[in-house]
Amino acid sequence: MTAIPLAGAGKAVGDQAPAQGRIGVTPYIVILLQLGLLTVLLRQFQIESAAFLRLALLAFGGFAIHAVLPMRYRLPFFLALSLVGTVLVLDIANGLSIIGIGLVLIGICHLPLSFRLRGTLLVLVGALLATLRAKWLQAPVSDAIWPILGSMFMFRLIVYFYDLRHNTAPVSPVRTLAYFFMLPNACFPLFPVVDYKAFQRNYYDDDAYRTYQVGVDWMVRGVIHLLLYRFVYYQVTLAPSEVTGPAQLFQYLVANFALYLRVSGLFHLIVGMLYLFGFRLPETHNQYFLASSFTDFWRRINIYWKEFMLRIFYYPAVFKLRKWGTTKAMVLATLFVFLLTWFLHAYQWFWLRGTALLEGRDALFWVILGGLVVANALYEIRYGRNRSLGTSAKTWRSFALLTVKTFATFWIICVLWSFWTAESLSDWMSLWQALGGKYTVDVLVFPAIVLIVIVVGNLEHNPLRNRRASEVESSAWLRARMVTVASLIALVGVSIEAVHQHFGTELATTIHELRSGRLSRLDTAKLERGYYENLLSVDRFNSQLWEVYTKKPANWLDVQGAGLKRFTGGFAQTELIPSFVSRTPYGTISVNRWGMRDKDYERTPPANTYRIAMLGASSVMGWGVGDGETFEALLEDRLNRERRDASNASYEILNFGVPGYQPPQQLVALDNALSFAPNAVFYVATGQEISRAASYMVEVVQKRIEIPYQPLREIVKQAGLEPSMDNATALKRLDPFDGAILAWTYQHIADQVRSSGAVPVFIFLPQVREEIGQDETPAILRMADSAGFAVINLAGVFRGQDIDALRLAEWDQHPNQRGHQLIASRLYDELQKMQPNVLGARDRTPTN
Amino acid sequence: MTDDIKTVIKDVILKEFLPGEDPSELTDTTPLITGGILDSIATLKLVMFIEERYGISLQAHEVDAEHLDTISQIAQLIRSKKS
Numbered sequence: 001m002t003a004i005p006l007a008g009a010g011k012a013v014g015d016q017a018p019a020q021g022r023i024g025v026t027p028y029i030v031i032l033l034q035l036g037l038l039t040v041l042l043r044q045f046q047i048e049s050a051a052f053l054r055l056a057l058l059a060f061g062g063f064a065i066h067a068v069l070p071m072r073y074r075l076p077f078f079l080a081l082s083l084v085g086t087v088l089v090l091d092i093a094n095g096l097s098i099i100g101i102g103l104v105l106i107g108i109c110h111l112p113l114s115f116r117l118r119g120t121l122l123v124l125v126g127a128l129l130a131t132l133r134a135k136w137l138q139a140p141v142s143d144a145i146w147p148i149l150g151s152m153f154m155f156r157l158i159v160y161f162y163d164l165r166h167n168t169a170p171v172s173p174v175r176t177l178a179y180f181f182m183l184p185n186a187c188f189p190l191f192p193v194v195d196y197k198a199f200q201r202n203y204y205d206d207d208a209y210r211t212y213q214v215g216v217d218w219m220v221r222g223v224i225h226l227l228l229y230r231f232v233y234y235q236v237t238l239a240p241s242e243v244t245g246p247a248q249l250f251q252y253l254v255a256n257f258a259l260y261l262r263v264s265g266l267f268h269l270i271v272g273m274l275y276l277f278g279f280r281l282p283e284t285h286n287q288y289f290l291a292s293s294f295t296d297f298w299r300r301i302n303i304y305w306k307e308f309m310l311r312i313f314y315y316p317a318v319f320k321l322r323k324w325g326t327t328k329a330m331v332l333a334t335l336f337v338f339l340l341t342w343f344l345h346a347y348q349w350f351w352l353r354g355t356a357l358l359e360g361r362d363a364l365f366w367v368i369l370g371g372l373v374v375a376n377a378l379y380e381i382r383y384g385r386n387r388s389l390g391t392s393a394k395t396w397r398s399f400a401l402l403t404v405k406t407f408a409t410f411w412i413i414c415v416l417w418s419f420w421t422a423e424s425l426s427d428w429m430s431l432w433q434a435l436g437g438k439y440t441v442d443v444l445v446f447p448a449i450v451l452i453v454i455v456v457g458n459l460e461h462n463p464l465r466n467r468r469a470s471e472v473e474s475s476a477w478l479r480a481r482m483v484t485v486a487s488l489i490a491l492v493g494v495s496i497e498a499v500h501q502h503f504g505t506e507l508a509t510t511i512h513e514l515r516s517g518r519l520s521r522l523d524t525a526k527l528e529r530g531y532y533e534n535l536l537s538v539d540r541f542n543s544q545l546w547e548v549y550t551k552k553p554a555n556w557l558d559v560q561g562a563g564l565k566r567f568t569g570g571f572a573q574t575e576l577i578p579s580f581v582s583r584t585p586y587g588t589i590s591v592n593r594w595g596m597r598d599k600d601y602e603r604t605p606p607a608n609t610y611r612i613a614m615l616g617a618s619s620v621m622g623w624g625v626g627d628g629e630t631f632e633a634l635l636e637d638r639l640n641r642e643r644r645d646a647s648n649a650s651y652e653i654l655n656f657g658v659p660g661y662q663p664p665q666q667l668v669a670l671d672n673a674l675s676f677a678p679n680a681v682f683y684v685a686t687g688q689e690i691s692r693a694a695s696y697m698v699e700v701v702q703k704r705i706e707i708p709y710q711p712l713r714e715i716v717k718q719a720g721l722e723p724s725m726d727n728a729t730a731l732k733r734l735d736p737f738d739g740a741i742l743a744w745t746y747q748h749i750a751d752q753v754r755s756s757g758a759v760p761v762f763i764f765l766p767q768v769r770e771e772i773g774q775d776e777t778p779a780i781l782r783m784a785d786s787a788g789f790a791v792i793n794l795a796g797v798f799r800g801q802d803i804d805a806l807r808l809a810e811w812d813q814h815p816n817q818r819g820h821q822l823i824a825s826r827l828y829d830e831l832q833k834m835q836p837n838v839l840g841a842r843d844r845t846p847t848n
Numbered sequence: 849m850t851d852d853i854k855t856v857i858k859d860v861i862l863k864e865f866l867p868g869e870d871p872s873e874l875t876d877t878t879p880l881i882t883g884g885i886l887d888s889i890a891t892l893k894l895v896m897f898i899e900e901r902y903g904i905s906l907q908a909h910e911v912d913a914e915h916l917d918t919i920s921q922i923a924q925l926i927r928s929k930k931s
Contacts (some may be wrong), residue, residue: 039878163911166907168908168909168914169914197912197913197914201913201914267873282882286884295887295889299887310888311911312913313894314888315888315908315909315911316908316909317910318892318908319907319908320908326892326896330888330889330892376890380889381889384864384865386891387865387866388866388869388876388883389866389869389870389873389878389885391891465882465883465884466878466879466882466883466884467879467883545909
């Protein structure tokens with residue numbers, strides 16, 4: 001095999017052979033081909049963001065050059081690539097800001113002062129940066145830099161300074177800068193805490209080809225984890241209100257824990273990418289679902305975090321406390337580590353999200369887990385634990401015992417995890433009522449899946465971890481490579497539509513869904529709630545929604561914060577403030593004297609005027625566009641331009657849209673609308689109407705608001721709702737009546753409109769991202785039709801368009817100016833096609 | 849002397865942490881910490897043994913993979929501490 005010559009490689013240092021870093025031509029091409037396939041895979045499945053794909057292309061292209069450079073140029077080249085990557089992902093200004101601040105922090109570490117003074121200076125500068133992050137002072141930098149700057153320095157600076165203090169690792173400017181700005185970090189706010197000594201010590205300490213190949217393996221593994229995560233995220237996760245029986249409870253517990261696949265997937269991608277540049281770092285996760293005890297779980301999950309805590313906090317604490325006895329020191333140090341993990345979790349979140357979150361439930365979770373680990377550790381101190389070099393055979397008895405222990409540990413961890421991640425304590429408590437539900441054979445499904453995974457996982461011969469790849473025997477090595485290549489080819493193949501179309505509709509749809517990284521139905525509902533509420537739970541975990549929120553600027557104008565509404569009391573609770581004007585980045589929002597976001601109208605329509613009253617929520621009101629740019633205003637203008645004839649003077653569309661209004665609130669809006677004597681009432685629904693109607697009824701009961709509609713009061717009574725009930729329990733009680741609430745609402749609106757002599761028209765307006773939130777649409781359309789509405793379905797109005805060009809932002813899915821134009825145009829066309837033509841009815845003849 | 853140290857360390861690791869394992873599988877370069885053989889509890893037990901047996905004191909920052917990952921590294925650390 002011809003090796004690619006390394007110009008100037010010369011003699012190696014110490015006992016490192018001249019072959020260090022060399023790769024043969026064939027293996028080099030093999031790696032490049034695999035990276036090519038991996039690029040296709042990343043693109044086909046839209047893994048992470050477009051920015052990550054750009055970074056991956058930079059990394060893979062950079063690898064092609066890096067691998068053939070002389071050794072002495074590789075680290076500087078990697079550094080250059082990392083700095084370019086930072087600028088590429090974040091733009092020049094933000095990239096340079098991060099690099100500049102980073103250089104200051106690193107510079108402080110090397111000042112010719114005592115370590116105590118340097119440490120003090122670092123703390124002071126850190127405090128200053130924290131005040132900028134918290135927006136107590138105005139920062140001359142963009143908010144976009146903080147998550148990445150934080151992830152680069154918040155922990156690695158501690159490690160670096162610790163090593164500098166103890167003079168435990170050689171330092172060079174290039175290595176130091178490469179450590180902090182390492183290439184994949186520009187894309188990932190959540191990043192493994194890479195140890196500086198390992199970063200330095202493991203650099204090209206093994207055969208280059210095998211190192212690169214492990215990198216490819218891990219990146220493929222990372223993609224598989226992320227795809228599994230997506231499957232769980234889209235298909236398996238449940239809201240607490242959907243947990244009605246023991247089968248759903250087990251599904252909820254497993255799916256909730258399985259969402260951690262996102263973290264392990266990302267970390268595998270990150271560390272795999274670093275392997276391409278010679279950094280043979282430790283494995284990040286070690287089959288954590290196969291943990292057979294709590295100490296085992298702590299050792300397997302997020303190994304980088306565990307090593308960071310061990311080296312920087314645990315061992316120093318044990319050494320300080322061991323005068324009280326080693327066992328006591330170990331116990332206290334373990335509890336200290338878990339308490340510190342809670343605190344550092346909040347510290348991390350501060351840098352990533354800008355808010356400090358010291359929640360009691362977080363602390364309780366870590367204290368409980370810490371207690372379990374301590375109990376386990378004391379047992380192991382006394383009785384030892386099974387260790388193996390991977391050569392001894394397991395007996396059936398030991399295998400069975402291992403399986404039982406793993407199964408038990410798994411479920412306890414799932415329960416703890418659900419406690420930690422629940423939106424509220426009451427939501428978590430409500431989950432357990434499901435144990436009193438119906439026990440069918442479905443109850444066994446998820447426990448059986450877990451058991452099969454555990455049995456298969458434990459059957460696998462467990463080799464020594466983190467062995468040098470060059471020590472792996474050739475046939476085992478080849479087998480593992482074939483698995484990687486086969487996985488790559490299979491995944492790329494399956495991603496092609498022409499291929500997965502042959503798998504049957506259901507499987508093809510599932511694969512198609514896995515090809516996009518969007519929010520799940522549950523997170524989409526949370527995103528929409530987030531327009532009107534402060535969602536604390538989003539801040540606490542690395543959910544996909546949280547990542548969307550990290551991109552949201554702190555000064556983004558939320559619907560909630562816009563100050564457009566006032567509290568009125570009564571069933572609708574709020575209304576737009578009459579005669580209110582707000583200047584937003586998207587234009588002026590003017591509310592007329594009647595409390596409509598619209599131009600002024602007289603209460604009585606002028607003669608020969610066709611008047612339409614439009615009911616809806618924020619999309620109708622026109623959140624995110626200026627006056628006159630809403631689809632309602634555009635439609636009104638077009639009708640007046642193109643449909644005026646001898647028989648009518650003008651068209652008027654009165655915008656009664658109020659942000660956050662749910663279907664039951666439209667009952668109140670209708671009464672107001674009918675007082676303006678419309679010829680037609682357009683009710684605009686945007687999806688999930690059934691769920692929203694139910695949620696609103698729960699809200700009014702919890703707030704003890706009087707319900708002025710007898711049928712709705714009756715439903716609440718039959719469901720047995722109480723004001724003291726938590727959300728999840730109340731929604732479960734209301735579940736059998738969800739459809740009835742909305743059906744009655746629609747019927748009442750249609751009846752009232754007809755009674756006034758007007759025409760009721762139902763308009764279904766899909767989300768900008770049409771494939772989400774549509775599971776209730778068929779039922780909603782049937783209900784509207786049954787109620788006697790003339791139905792207009794605007795499904796497909798955004799199809800074929802670039803979504804980013806139609807919505808305000810990734811964290812705000814309201815249609816923008818272009819989106820409103822599309823809606824207005826399509827609505828105009830649909831109105832023209834309607835038979836009988838709604839716009840043709842001139843006389844308002846009450847039907848009662 | 850180094851070989852004596854390695855032999856002693858190997859014996860204690862096999863006896864305390866790998867009973868029943870084939871001694872020939874434990875070499876001077878087997879990764880003990882990074883390989884998952886020695887967790888924090890075992891590492892601290894080993895540290896206590898080393899300090900007592902050789903009359904040396906280890907620092908907290910020396911308890912890591914750089915110094916204690918292989919039998920060779922452990923022997924090297926003990927030698928450097930004794931000299």
